[in-house]
Amino acid sequence: MSVAAPPPKAAGRGTPPPRTARARKAALGLDGGTWFLLLPALIPILVLSVGPLLYGVSLAFTDAQAGRTEPTEFVGLANLADLRHDTLFWESFRIGLVWAVSVTALQFVLALGLALLLNQNLRFRWFARTLALVPWAMPEVVVGIMWRLVYHQDAGILNETLSRLHLIDDNVGWLTSLSLALPAVIAVGVWAGLPQTTVVLLAGLQNVPYELKEAAALDGAGLWRRFTTVTWPAIKPVVIAITALNFIWNFNSFSLVFVLTQGGPGGETRLPMLFAYEEAFAYGQYGYAAAMGLAMIAVIAVFLTLFLRRRLKEEAS
Amino acid sequence: MSGPTSLRTRRAAGRTGQYLALLAYLVFLAFPLVWLVSTAFKSPQELGRIDPTWIPQDPTLENFRAAFDAQPLLRSAGNSLLVAGSAAVIAVALAVPAAYAMVRKRSKITTAATGWILVSQMFPFVLIIIPLFMLLKEARMIDSLAGLVLVYVVWNLPFSLWMLQGYVKAVPVSLEEAAAVDGAGRLRTLVSVVLPLLTPGLVATLMFSFVTAWNEFFFALVLLKSPENQTMSVILTQFLGAEGVVDLGPLAAAATLATIPSLLFFALLQRRLVSGMLAGAVKG
Numbered sequence: 351m352s353v354a355a356p357p358p359k360a361a362g363r364g365t366p367p368p369r370t371a372r373a374r375k376a377a378l379g380l381d382g383g384t385w386f387l388l389l390p391a392l393i394p395i396l397v398l399s400v401g402p403l404l405y406g407v408s409l410a411f412t413d414a415q416a417g418r419t420e421p422t423e424f425v426g427l428a429n430l431a432d433l434r435h436d437t438l439f440w441e442s443f444r445i446g447l448v449w450a451v452s453v454t455a456l457q458f459v460l461a462l463g464l465a466l467l468l469n470q471n472l473r474f475r476w477f478a479r480t481l482a483l484v485p486w487a488m489p490e491v492v493v494g495i496m497w498r499l500v501y502h503q504d505a506g507i508l509n510e511t512l513s514r515l516h517l518i519d520d521n522v523g524w525l526t527s528l529s530l531a532l533p534a535v536i537a538v539g540v541w542a543g544l545p546q547t548t549v550v551l552l553a554g555l556q557n558v559p560y561e562l563k564e565a566a567a568l569d570g571a572g573l574w575r576r577f578t579t580v581t582w583p584a585i586k587p588v589v590i591a592i593t594a595l596n597f598i599w600n601f602n603s604f605s606l607v608f609v610l611t612q613g614g615p616g617g618e619t620r621l622p623m624l625f626a627y628e629e630a631f632a633y634g635q636y637g638y639a640a641a642m643g644l645a646m647i648a649v650i651a652v653f654l655t656l657f658l659r660r661r662l663k664e665e666a667s
Numbered sequence: 668m669s670g671p672t673s674l675r676t677r678r679a680a681g682r683t684g685q686y687l688a689l690l691a692y693l694v695f696l697a698f699p700l701v702w703l704v705s706t707a708f709k710s711p712q713e714l715g716r717i718d719p720t721w722i723p724q725d726p727t728l729e730n731f732r733a734a735f736d737a738q739p740l741l742r743s744a745g746n747s748l749l750v751a752g753s754a755a756v757i758a759v760a761l762a763v764p765a766a767y768a769m770v771r772k773r774s775k776i777t778t779a780a781t782g783w784i785l786v787s788q789m790f791p792f793v794l795i796i797i798p799l800f801m802l803l804k805e806a807r808m809i810d811s812l813a814g815l816v817l818v819y820v821v822w823n824l825p826f827s828l829w830m831l832q833g834y835v836k837a838v839p840v841s842l843e844e845a846a847a848v849d850g851a852g853r854l855r856t857l858v859s860v861v862l863p864l865l866t867p868g869l870v871a872t873l874m875f876s877f878v879t880a881w882n883e884f885f886f887a888l889v890l891l892k893s894p895e896n897q898t899m900s901v902i903l904t905q906f907l908g909a910e911g912v913v914d915l916g917p918l919a920a921a922a923t924l925a926t927i928p929s930l931l932f933f934a935l936l937q938r939r940l941v942s943g944m945l946a947g948a949v950k951g
Contacts, residue, residue, distance in 0.1 A: 383853055384772045388780070391765035391824060395783065398821040402798035403790060409797060460692075467689050478689055480934075481696050487933035489882035491900040492922045495907070496703040499919060507702045510719050541699070595788065602791045605884040609904060626793040631889055636797050643794035650789055 409640035416634025429641035438617070439625065439642065443649070445532065446622040450601040453539040458593055460540065461547035468548070469555045486545035494609025497538045501525050525611050531618045535610055542606060543599075547592055554588035555581070590661050597657075598650055622646050706919035707731070714916050730916035731924070734906075737917055740924070742895060743902040748928075750812055750898060751880035754819035755873050758827050761820070763869065766831035767861065771840075781832075784825040796889055803890065810892040818886050823876040830875065834868025835861070874932040881929055899925045 410429055414422045433439055468479055485493065500508050501524035509521040524534040558581050566576045604623040607613065613620035613628075622642065630639035701721065706714070708726040734740060769777040799818060800809070808814030838861055846856045862869075884900040891897055897905075903925055906918040 384768045384774075387764035387768035388776065391761045391828065392776075392780065394761065394817075394821050395780075395824055398799065398802075398817065399787060399795065399824075400783070402795050402802060403787075405798040406794035463688065464692050467685060467692070470685060472685060472689060474689070478693055481693060483933060484700065484930065485696065487878065487929045488926050489884070489900050489903075489929060491882075491884050491903050492703075492926050495903060495918060495922045496699050498907070499706055499915060500699050500702055502915065504717075505714060505719055505915060507698070507719060507721070541695070544696070598789050604792065605900075608884075609907065623791060623793065626791070627885075627889075630793060630797055636801070639793055640797055643791050643797075646791045647789070647794070 406640050407644065409637055410644045411641075412637045414636035414640070416636060422637075425637070429638050430644070432638065433641055433645060439645075441617065442620050442622050442625040443645070445618070445620060446601060446646075447649070448532065449536060449539065449603075449607075449619075449621055450597055452536045453543065453600045454593060454597045456536070456540045457543045457547050457596055458589070461544055461551055462589075464544070464548045465551035465555055468552055482545050482548055484545070485542050486549075488542075490542065490605040491609050493538065493542050494606050497541075498525065498610060501534060526615050528615055528618055531611055531615055535607055535619050538606060538610060539600065539603070543596060547596060550588060550592045551585065554585040558584040590658070594654060594657060597653060601646065601650060601653075703919050704923055706915055707923045709916055711916060730920035734917035734921040734924070738902050738905055738921065739894065739897075740899075740902065740921060743897050743899045744925075746812060746896060747881055747899040750815050750819060751877045753816045754823055754880045755876035757816070758820045758823035758876050759831075759869060759873050762824055762827040762831050762872070763862075763865070764857075766828050767835050767857065769828070770832050770835040780828070784829055787825050792885055796886065800889060809890060810896055812891075812896060815887060815890055815898070818890065819880045819883065822883070822886070823879060826879070827872050827876055830872045831865070831868060834865055834872075837868075838864045871936045874936045878929045878932050 411424060411426060412422045413425045413428075464478075464482065468475055468482070472478075488496075500506055503509065503521050503523045503526070506524075508524065509518065512518045513521070522530065525531050562580045562584075563576055566580050571579065602623055603621065604627065607619055607621055608624060608627075611619045613624045623646075626639045626642040626646075629635045629642065705721060705723055707730055708728075709723045710725055710727045710729060713720070713723060713725065765780070769780060803809050803814045803817075806814075808817070842860055842864075843856050846860045851859070882900065883898075884904075887898045887901050888904075891901060903918075903921055906914070906921060
């Protein structure tokens with residue numbers, strides 16, 4: 351029962367000992383003790399995460415509804431066919447994509463700028479670092495409420511500041527205007543997601559070898575050249591990982607916009623998750639909502655494939 | 668163009684530019700926060716003014732009292748504390764042995780588990796919440812805090828496993844080997860050698876799980892029905908809706924209060940969080 355037995359594939363530890371029955375079993379799967387360690391976490395994951403997820407996927411092919419007495423029936427692709435003709439759904443997806451792409455892109459650009467600054471030896475850096483973490487710690491509901499106060503048409507600080515600077519004449523209804531609601535909500539999304547991206551990029555920057563930068567500087571490379579030839583290649587893997595994750599998180603996001611606008615005005619900020627939530631828990635259309643969930647996964651999968659493949663190709667060339 | 672003076676001026680100009688950029692970031696990050704806190708301390712008269720001010724001229728705690736009167740804040744804070752606390756403790760208790768096994772015993776199952784941690788991040792919550800809702804309804808656990816704890820445990824497990832794996836990797840195998848040579852059994856090794864070394868990582872993971880559950884809104888919104896069961900984030904949205912200018916004060920006050928526990932924990936785990944997130948990612 352030695353815990354420290356080297357794993358079967360460990361290399362460089364001399365010749366492998368002759369295989370006993372237990373070693374063979376360990377090579378295939380796991381011994382009893384390891385199962386004992388894994389099961390407490392595996393069972394809840396299987397029962398409450400893997401299982402429901404598979405069930406949820408299967409619901410997309412049924413006519414499951416809330417509070418129905420007759421048994422649910424298998425309807426094949428009917429839900430997906432309905433989705434194809436649902437203009438509200440397409441509109442919601444368009445909004446979801448605009449939201450996810452804009453928030454992810456702005457988050458990345460702003461976070462990279464902030465991370466580069468925080469990586470410099472500036473005064474008040476500790477203060478900026480601390481402050482930059484605050485949005486991350488805040489509940490999304492509070493972030494939403496806070497920005498409602500900022501955007502408030504009559505008593506909000508944004509209108510007050512802009513009119514003092516004579517940039518606007520009348521108070522603007524940021525969250526109630528058809529054309530401004532989505533950009534206003536995107537700004538909040540960027541604010542809320544900035545810290546996490548900054549922290550990850552900063553960690554990446556701190557791993558860039560200092561000697562390399564110094565050598566490039568001695569060779570007469572300017573700031574921009576040093577960035578493109580030394581810094582960027584070093585942080586690229588981190589950039590790809592955090593951007594892909596941010597896109598997924600943003601596309602699936604719910605709470606922030608739910609609190610800010612509830613999808614309004616006129617559905618202008620109704621992200622796919624808000625739409626699916628209404629469908630499932632306001633109208634009780636479980637099957638249809640599950641089909642929307644499937645469509646969302648498809649979008650994410652397509653995005654990831656395009657995004658990662660391009661990156662991989664760049665890497666290869 | 669060349670010469671030490673011009674170089675120095677250019678450096679100085681660059682520095683100034685950097686400080687200006689940093690200032691712009693600070694303003695962007697801080698101004699909504701300042702506005703929230705300032706609104707929380709304003710009197711109803713001051714909130715009604717047509718030219719709002721940044722700093723309350725006559726700070727008052729009136730809004731906090733009004734917030735407690737308007738909604739069952741204390742009760743919901745208690746609910747949140749209970750749910751987030753239990754979910755964090757249970758998730759970490761389940762995750763420690765599993766994370767240990769996943770690091771020390773590589774096999775197909777542990778690889779699959781790691782894969783699942785990553786894949787589970789991709790799925791929209793709708794696909795999980797509908798079946799869970801139906802499942803919990805069958806088990807009569809809708810509108811119960813126990814049901815929510817269950818959901819949060821599963822919700823917290825992937826990230827807890829991720830963070831803890833990083834901390835387990837940092838424990839030298841040689842220590843365990845030494846304990847085994849000294850005749851300590853497997854359980855003994857785990858409890859008296861590995862666990863003490865894991866404590867800082869454990870605390871960080873606990874705090875992070877707690878904050879995640881405390882801040883969570885979607886599952887609580889769907890699963891809880893009766894007012895006395897609501898958690899803090901759901902209660903906060905009860906303030907929304909028909910908000911007159913005067914109601915903004917209590918809203919801001921309640922929102923400020925709801926942030927304090929998360930901020931406190933984040934302040935404590937600031938450093939560990941970054942290393943923890945990346946630790947899981949470093950190759951084993």
